[in-house]
Amino acid sequence: xxxxxxxxxxxxxxxxxxxxxxxxxxxxxxxxxxxxxxxxxxxxxxxxxxxxxxxxxxxxxxxxxxxxxxxxxxxxxxxxxxxxxxxxxxxxxxxxxxxxxxxxxxxxxxxxxxxxxxxxxxxxxxxxxxxxxxxxxxxxxxxxxxxxxxxxxxxxxxxxxxxxxxxxxxxxxxxxxxxxxxxxxxxxxxxxxxxxxxxxxxxxxxxxxxxxxxxxxxxxxxxxxxxxxxxxxxxxxxxxxxxxxxxxxxxxxxxxxxxxxxxxxxxxxxxxxxxxxxxxxxxxxxxxxxxxxxxxxxxxxxxxxxxxxxxxxxxxxxxxxxxxxxxxxxxxxxxxxxxxxxxxxxxxxxxxxxxxxxxxxxxxxxxxxxxxxxxxxxxxxxxxxxxxxxxxxxxxxxxxxxxxxxxxxxxxxxxxxxxxxxxxxxxxxxxxxxxxxxxxxxxxxxxxxxxxxxxxxxxxxxxxxxxxxxxxxxxxxxxxxxxxxxxxxxxxxxxxxxxxxxxxxxxxxxxxxxxxxxxxxxxxxxxxxxxxxxxxxxxxxxxxxxxxxxxxxxxxxxxxxxxxxxxxxxxxxxxxxxxxxxxxxxxxxxxxxxxxxxxxxxxxxxxxxxxxxxxxxxxxxxxxxxxxxxxxxxxxxxxxxxxxxxxxxxxxxxxxxxxxxxxxxxxxxxxxxxxxxxxxxxxxxxxxxxxxxxxxxx
Amino acid sequence: xxxxxxxxxxxxxxxxxxxxxxxxxxxxxxxxxxxxxxxxxxxxxxxxxxxxxxxxxxxxxxxxxxxxxxxxxxxxxxxxxxxxxxxxxxxxxxxxxxxxxxxxxxxxxxxxxxxxxxxxxxxxxxxxxxxxxxxxxxxxxxxxxxxxxxxxxxxxxxxxxxxxxxxxxxxxxxxxxxxxxxxxxxxxxxxxxxxxxxxxxxxxxxxxxxxx
Numbered sequence: 001x002x003x004x005x006x007x008x009x010x011x012x013x014x015x016x017x018x019x020x021x022x023x024x025x026x027x028x029x030x031x032x033x034x035x036x037x038x039x040x041x042x043x044x045x046x047x048x049x050x051x052x053x054x055x056x057x058x059x060x061x062x063x064x065x066x067x068x069x070x071x072x073x074x075x076x077x078x079x080x081x082x083x084x085x086x087x088x089x090x091x092x093x094x095x096x097x098x099x100x101x102x103x104x105x106x107x108x109x110x111x112x113x114x115x116x117x118x119x120x121x122x123x124x125x126x127x128x129x130x131x132x133x134x135x136x137x138x139x140x141x142x143x144x145x146x147x148x149x150x151x152x153x154x155x156x157x158x159x160x161x162x163x164x165x166x167x168x169x170x171x172x173x174x175x176x177x178x179x180x181x182x183x184x185x186x187x188x189x190x191x192x193x194x195x196x197x198x199x200x201x202x203x204x205x206x207x208x209x210x211x212x213x214x215x216x217x218x219x220x221x222x223x224x225x226x227x228x229x230x231x232x233x234x235x236x237x238x239x240x241x242x243x244x245x246x247x248x249x250x251x252x253x254x255x256x257x258x259x260x261x262x263x264x265x266x267x268x269x270x271x272x273x274x275x276x277x278x279x280x281x282x283x284x285x286x287x288x289x290x291x292x293x294x295x296x297x298x299x300x301x302x303x304x305x306x307x308x309x310x311x312x313x314x315x316x317x318x319x320x321x322x323x324x325x326x327x328x329x330x331x332x333x334x335x336x337x338x339x340x341x342x343x344x345x346x347x348x349x350x351x352x353x354x355x356x357x358x359x360x361x362x363x364x365x366x367x368x369x370x371x372x373x374x375x376x377x378x379x380x381x382x383x384x385x386x387x388x389x390x391x392x393x394x395x396x397x398x399x400x401x402x403x404x405x406x407x408x409x410x411x412x413x414x415x416x417x418x419x420x421x422x423x424x425x426x427x428x429x430x431x432x433x434x435x436x437x438x439x440x441x442x443x444x445x446x447x448x449x450x451x452x453x454x455x456x457x458x459x460x461x462x463x464x465x466x467x468x469x470x471x472x473x474x475x476x477x478x479x480x481x482x483x484x485x486x487x488x489x490x491x492x493x494x495x496x497x498x499x500x501x502x503x504x505x506x507x508x509x510x511x512x513x514x515x516x517x518x519x520x521x522x523x524x525x526x527x528x529x530x531x532x533x534x535x536x537x538x539x540x541x542x543x544x545x546x547x548x549x550x551x552x553x554x555x556x557x558x559x560x561x562x563x564x565x566x567x568x569x570x571x572x573x574x575x576x577x578x579x580x581x582x583x584x585x586x587x588x589x590x591x592x593x594x595x596x597x598x599x600x601x602x603x604x605x606x607x608x609x610x611x612x613x614x615x616x617x618x619x620x621x622x623x624x625x626x627x628x629x630x631x632x633x634x635x636x637x638x639x640x641x642x643x644x645x646x647x648x649x650x651x652x653x654x655x656x657x658x659x660x661x662x663x664x665x666x667x668x669x670x671x672x673x674x675x676x677x678x679x680x681x682x683x684x685x686x687x688x689x690x691x692x693x694x695x696x697x698x
Numbered sequence: 699x700x701x702x703x704x705x706x707x708x709x710x711x712x713x714x715x716x717x718x719x720x721x722x723x724x725x726x727x728x729x730x731x732x733x734x735x736x737x738x739x740x741x742x743x744x745x746x747x748x749x750x751x752x753x754x755x756x757x758x759x760x761x762x763x764x765x766x767x768x769x770x771x772x773x774x775x776x777x778x779x780x781x782x783x784x785x786x787x788x789x790x791x792x793x794x795x796x797x798x799x800x801x802x803x804x805x806x807x808x809x810x811x812x813x814x815x816x817x818x819x820x821x822x823x824x825x826x827x828x829x830x831x832x833x834x835x836x837x838x839x840x841x842x843x844x845x846x847x848x849x850x851x852x853x854x855x856x857x858x859x860x861x862x863x864x865x866x867x868x869x870x871x872x873x874x875x876x877x878x879x880x881x882x883x884x885x886x887x888x889x890x891x892x893x894x895x896x897x898x899x900x901x902x903x904x905x906x907x908x909x910x
Contacts, residue, residue, distance in 0.1 A: 117780070
């Protein structure tokens with residue numbers, strides 16, 4: 001992003017006094033010196049009307065209002081402000097701080113001179129007779145503030161943090177999972193450190209941050225159960241999450257101009273028949289912040305048409321005269337804008353969780369990740385697992401092999417720096433992998449099956465096997481040239497089970513069947529599903545208290561593209577799939593059965609979560625008779641289902657007494673739809689149809 | 699930062715670091731070379747460690763061996779505004795290596811004929827090759843060629859990008875009888891970092907020049 005702003009200071013708040021904010025803004029604006037600075041006031045859903053855009057603009061700040069659901073999150077508030085920041089240096093602070101006159105001139109210049117730092121500032125508390133009211137009346141008396149203020153008793157990172165824009169982008173802002181407040185600053189600073197920044201507490205008499213006195217808010221916040229839970233949740237993130245790249249699943253308030261997190265790099269040549277399925281599997285990722293860089297290495301088939309048919313701006317297509325696989329992959333690296341590159345082959349498929357799971361294991365000092373893969377037979381769909389072992393000099397010494405190329409997720413900068421060896425026509429991935437280890441880079445095993453490799457007759461590994469083995473042999477020779485026999489023996493002695501991290505689902509490959517190509521499998525929903533997805537608009541709409549919960553998907557068949565649309569929403573849906581020559585029946589669903597199955601499923605969930613429940617009664621209420629007159633029963637949930645403009649309410653009543661549902665039958669204006677029994681019959685929930693019940697009632 | 703010297707089983711030797719609370723995470727945790735110096739003077743070792751990993755130092759730094767207060771002070775001055783607490787410091791006077799040669803640092807170019815067929819023993823060279831494309835070391839009477847991942851550590855400004863190579867030269871200077879490290883002529887000496895760098899090397903009894 002090109003801008004002549006040197007420094008952006010963001011204040012996040014909700015329902016906070018305007019006078020304090022005006023003082024904070026004024027002191028910051030006065031402290032930029034010769035630097036070009038801006039102050040962004042990020043109002044995260046205030047509803048008390050105290051702060052107005054006019055007032056903030058008059059004070060010289062940019063005012064950003066974000067509509068929320070009423071919940072407060074300091075992390076999200078700050079990110080919402082940073083999303084509009086234009087400065088090279090980004091600073092977070094609070095609404096009740098004032099800064100001495102040279103503060104941001106020094107902070108900004110220090111970071112412009114050395115972007116490898118993360119600057120922090122300790123807060124000095126003003127005494128009770130220096131609230132914002134007194135500061136506003138008396139003005140900024142810095143010498144007095146210095147004399148009467150005291151360092152905050154809790155030594156820490158709060159109050160002010162400053163980093164270079166590139167660092168903020170790399171770690172993707174503050175963690176938006178965090179609620180309320182508490183822990184955001186230490187989490188952010190720790191992550192900046194993991195990403196390479198040195199933490200520097202500014203100790204300069206000309207840089208001071210004073211906290212204007214006000215009644216403590218923390219005690220008030222902590223009294224609510226929700227707030228205490230939020231603070232504990234935040235602590236859990238700070239202490240237990242070793243990653244530094246966050247908001248991977250969704251970055252609600254991204255920095256303007258931020259590059260995609262991942263570039264999926266595909267080099268292709270005359271593989272149009274497979275490329276469409278390969279791209280579809282990428283589009284179905286649960287982590288959606290990616291671009292797909294496709295380098296067409298001189299294809300003469302309809303590759304370009306296939307790519308363009310997706311009409312997705314995240315897909316970037318580059319054609320070049322045929323120059324070989326290494327050159328094509330290097331071109332992809334050159335064109336990639338993502339921080340990380342996921343290598344993907346034009347004939348292979350990603351499992352939907354690939355990018356997310358590989359990002360989740362990247363921590364300090366880890367430059368990328370890899371995982372296991374399965375081979376699938378293009379003709380039969382037969383699956384064969386290839387587990388991955390850890391990737392170290394020791395395991396290379398043992399076999400010379402590298403993790404499957406199509407499972408790599410590595411820093412794009414490494415690919416750009418080391419590059420694929422264009423003198424090799426095959427085995428280039430193995431060569432690059434060993435060169436990366438020789439260079440000192442480290443990679444983590446993600447413990448997942450992340451790729452499905454298509455076995456077909458046109459593969460490079462089949463057509464160019466001799467060249468590939470020669471390249472692999474020589475690469476290994478190069479790697480081990482300096483290894484003595486004695487040391488090689490020692491490394492062999494260290495090998496063992498620890499080299500083979502456990503892989504989820506390695507004993508359960510059937511769960512990968514839904515992700516095979518359409519021509520190999522039948523797939524359908526295992527049960528009616530509530531999905532928030534555009535593709536479900538034609539189906540039954542479910543609401544609760546007027547809020548849209550989702551659309552009810554029947555147990556219908558669905559294509560790989562349909563499935564990708566669902567998984568791209570971040571949900572891994574419950575799918576039944578079988579090979580086309582298998583025994584699993586392909587049962588098209590229907591709406592009537594869907595509602596029945598959904599209600600049954602919902603009742604089962606209610607009984608499961610309320611272990612003492614004897615039964616759940618589902619009552620259907622007509623629009624005209626909203627008052628059922630059965631308040632004495634325990635209402636658990638009400639849902640409104642709309643199908644083809646017809647709306648019907650269903651309510652779930654808990655009945656501790658197994659026979660209580662009979663009372664409902666005699667209640668006026670009610671229509672018992674069904675009854676589900678738990679207890680001894682939990683293993684086989686029995687449904688009594690409304691028709692049967694009606695008969696008994698008579 | 700805790701810095702150790704290690705000899706890896708698969709061949710190379712060099713520094714391995716462990717970041718601590720106030721350190722940044724370095725790009726790589728190792729500086730690897732396909733040969734180990736026959737002699738390592740602890741002062742020069744400390745200088746080399748700082749030149750390679752100094753951009754990540756913050757707070758306490760533990761070198762593999764005791765080194766002089768002069769080196770410590772020069773490192774601290776270069777690290778400002780970041781405060782460092784360097785240890786272990788050797789307060790008992792120790793001898794410093796004596797060298798005679800001018801040690802030319804060669805990176806990404808052919809070693810000049812004048813150095814390959816020297817008419818005198820005044821000039822030596824150290825050629826640092828990319829370790830991902832080369833493996834091993836070749837010793838000559840006046841020079842050493844070796845593979846190293848110094849090139850991956852090479853980032854930052856024009857002068858700073860030479861720090862990892864200077865670090866390798868610093869480690870082998872005693873083996874190669876050098877008292878001055880000579881950088882290629884294109885290296886600019888008008889950087890504000892040049893004098894502090896010269897001062898740092900001087901504390902380990904090494905000069906720094908650019909070739910004419």
